[in-house]
Amino acid sequence: xxxxxxxxxxxxxxxxxxxxxxxxxxxxxxxxxxxxxxxxxxxxxxxxxxxxxxxxxxxxxxxxxxxxxxxxxxxxxxxxxxxxxxxxxxxxxxxxxxxxx
Numbered sequence: 175x176x177x178x179x180x181x182x183x184x185x186x187x188x189x190x191x192x193x194x195x196x197x198x199x200x201x202x203x204x205x206x207x208x209x210x211x212x213x214x215x216x217x218x219x220x221x222x223x224x225x226x227x228x229x230x231x232x233x234x235x236x237x238x239x240x241x242x243x244x245x246x247x248x249x250x251x252x253x254x255x256x257x258x259x260x261x262x263x264x265x266x267x268x269x270x271x272x273x274x275x
Contacts, residue, residue, distance in 0.1 A: 177246040178205055184251035187268065188261035204250070212242060248275050 178201050184190070191197040216235050224231035252264050252275045261267065265275050 175205060175208065177208060177243040180243070180247045181251035184247065184266050184269075187266035188256075188264055190253055190256055190264075208246065212239060215242075244273065 182197065182201055185197050186194070191200075215238055219231045219235050219238075222231075223234065252269075254264055256264055263275075269275065
């Protein structure tokens with residue numbers, strides 16, 4: 175999943191967490207929960223909007239998936255209260271400037 179990979183890269187770039195094994199275990203625990211949350215939205219969109227307008231349901235699902243990925247990366251990945259001298263403002267150097275955190 176893109177969001178878990180991005181969160182892991184943010185944690186690695188900003189040296190957040192105890193070690194790589196603990197961070198990986200946290201992400202492994204979160205993976206099914208994130209997948210289920212995304213799948214429920216897609217099922218609801220297909221069940222309600224997809225019968226009459228499948229293109230609109232696909233577009234709404236894609237927009238939700240992009241928003242949810244951004245939300246997870248900024249909520250889980252960028253920890254504002256974590257003291258980190260590596261990343262100023264706890265934002266990794268590779269994060270695009272035009273995307274808010």
